[in-house]
Amino acid sequence: MPEWLPIALFGVVFGMLLFGFPVAFTLGGVSLIFGYFTFGLGFFQLLPLRIWGTMSNYVLIAVPLFVYMGLMLEKSGLAEELLETMALLFGRLRGGLAISVIVVGAVLAASTGIVGATVVTMGLLSLPTMLKRGYSPEMATGTICAAGTLGQIIPPSIVLVLLGSIMNISIGDMFVGAVIPGLILVGLYMFYIVLVAVFRGKSAPAMPAEELALFKGKVMVKRVIRAFLLPFFLILAVLGSIFAGIASPTEAAAVGALGATLLTLWQKKFSLRTLHEVMKGTTLLTCMVFVLLVGATAFGLVFRGLNGDRYITHLILDSNMGPHMFLFIVMLVIFIAGFFIDFIEITFIIVPVVAPIFQHLGVDLLWIGILIAVNLQTSFLTPPFGFSLFYLKGVAPPEVTTGHIYRGIIPFIVIQLIGLLIIVLIPESVTWLPRVMGGP
Structure with a gap:
């Protein structure tokens, strides 16, 4: 088997992606062509079994x-109530409105x-x-x-589910390790917001005192409890059941789906129209993910059939490249790829290729999975x-x-890279909590 074949497969796929061809059909179509001309008709007997195993x-x-x-929580109006309450709670501080957006973003992420x-x-x-209160467009x-x-x-997080599935890591451990x-x-x-508020106060001012006058005493306590109580119960039902070992991630997801419906x-x-919109959106997103997954399965089968994983492993070992240098190269490739393609596409194209090599090098796959997830997060922000x-x-x-938007996200991309560096230098930030909670 010529050693250049897996490189050609990878190159053709990436080239077609850069020319704007649909990812799912590029992965599947190119893999079918390479599979037919390399392995003959027998390839079409093996591929359905692999796809069925994945599905x-x-x-x-x-x-x-x-x-x-x-999607159901988006329709419930909880986000609106959370934002209004947090804005009033932190409004007395310079940059308080921005801090409230970060807190609400974290709560919604966990929900x-x-x-x-x-x-x-x-x-x-x-x-x-934020614009009305004098925040600069870039900061907001x-x-x-x-x-x-x-x-x-x-x-x-859906990306943690996909990464855990591809890398054969417990989804529960991925969730715990990401906390x-x-x-x-x-x-x-x-x-960062505090620093901006201190040194460039005009970019992140406090809210006017008259708007905050009514938000005190019992009124404040009632609004905070009402705004946080319902999302807290949902987070507890989903993540708490996983972390406590009561439910698997799939079972907890079902509990979350039911809980979101009840909260709405x-x-x-809640209405039939809302249910229809949510189910339609769910179907579209799910179909996109699974069609990509079929294409990625075909790509992975052909790439391994061409001994691409062995070739890359031997290439790295023969070059005396250590695990840290290989990690740096993989992180750099994922970061650069994030400028051009979606996180799901990166997950299905790059991760199946590099995961076996990290395993061969003796690197903790849970740590690698979380590093990749944090790196993939930058793909949402990079122009x-x-x-x-x-x-x-x-x-x-x-x-x-x-x-305004492009200039505004640059400091946060730098912050994400700093966060990535911290996790690289302190692997225990990922591995400690799963170990304490009884994981590997």
């Missing part, structure tokens, strides 16, 4: 359930895990308010985009194809330009 994976049922939960829904919701609700848009992407790393890195990012975002009923926002930027631009007032 019958019980863990992947969590994907549509978590998507449904996120939904859907980045698009979070960014759109907070863009509609908080961006006009950057904060909202960064807060919205927390759904990538804070569990329950501390997620909190690190939240802390770094808040620290409680908020009196020109950062999805959070498009989501926010779609709902932003006319005076907010694309340039």
Whole structure:
């Protein structure tokens, strides 16, 4: 088997992606062509078995359930109530409104895990308010985009489910391992906002005192309890059941889907139209993920059949490249790829290739999985194809330009890379909590 064949396969796929061909059909179509000319008709007998094995994976049922939960929560109006309450709670501080957006983004991430829904919701609700209160467009848009992407790393997150499935890691361990890195990012975002408030106070002013006058005493306590209680119960039901070992991630996702529906009923926002919209959105997103998964399965089968994984492993070992240098190269490739292609595409194309090599090098796959998840989070912010930027631009007032959004997200991309470096230097930030809770 010529050694250049797996490189040619990889090169053709990436080349077609850069020319704008659909990812799912590029992965599947190119793999079918290479598979036929390399292995003959026997390839078409093996491929359906591999696809069936992937599609019958019980863990992947969590994907549509978590998507449904996120979309249903978006309709419930809880995000609006959370944002209003947090804005009043932190409004006395310079930068308090931005801090409240970060806190709400973290809470919504732990409740939904859907980045698009979070960014759109907070863009509609908080961006006009922040601009009205004197926040610079760059500060306001950057904060909202960064807060919205927390759904990538804070569990329950769809990308953690997909990474765990591809890398053969327990989804529960992925969720537990992502908690501390997620909190690190939240802390770094808040620290940056405080610095901006101290040194450039005009970019992040406090709210006027007259607006905060009525928000005190019993009124404040009641609003805070009401705003936080319902999301807290949902987070406890989903993540608590997983962390306590009561339910598997798939079972917890079903509990979350039911809980989100009940919360929407409680908020009196449930209707047949709402249910239809949520189910339609869930079907579209789920189909996109699983069609990509079929294409990625075909690609992985051909790549391994061509001994591509062995070739790359031998290439790295023969070059005396250590695990840390290989990790640096993989992280750099994923970061650069995030400028051009979606996180799901990166997950299905790159991760199946590099995961066996990390395993061969004796690197902790749980740690690698969380590092990849944090790195993939930057793909939502990096222009020109950062999805959070498009989501926010779609709902932003006319005076907010694309340039404002691009300039606003640069500090937060740097912060994410700092967070990634912290996790690289302190692997215990990922591995400690799963070990304490009885994981590997």
